[in-house]
Amino acid sequence: QVQLVESGGGLVQAGGSLRLSCAASGRTFSRYVMGWFRQAPGKEREFVATISWSGGDTYYSDSVKGRFTISRDNAKNTVYLQMNSLKPEDTAVYYCAAANTGYRRTRPNDYNLWGQGTQVTVSS
16 A cells, blocks of 8 residues: 655745655555645645656646646655746645556546645745
8 A cells, every 4th residue: 555745845936936745655656647636725626747657648737737747756656746937826735646547547536545735835
C-alpha cells in the first residue's frame, strides 16, 4: 500500500513560482498513475495534472496548461508539480493522488490513494 505526503505549499505573490512534492512510501510507486488535484473553499475538487507510470505521458487541465509541469522520479518515489506564473485563482489546497491503472485520469473517483494536501495561497 502506498502512502502519499505532499509538501512545498506556501504563500507567494502573483507571478511567482512554487514546486510541490509528493513523497510516496512503498515499493510499488512506479506502478501507479499519479495526479494532482486542487480544492478551493466552497468548490469541488478539481483536476490539475496527471502523469503516466513511466513519466512518458502527461496531461493538464486547460486552466494550468503552459504554466504547470508535472514530473516524477521513480527512483525517489516522488512526483512533483512545478507551478509558474501563479495567479490568485490558483489558491487552493493541492492534493496528490495515485491510481492503480488508467490513462489520463481526470476524475477524483479514478484515484484510490490520496495525500493530506498542502495549502497554496497566491496573493494579488
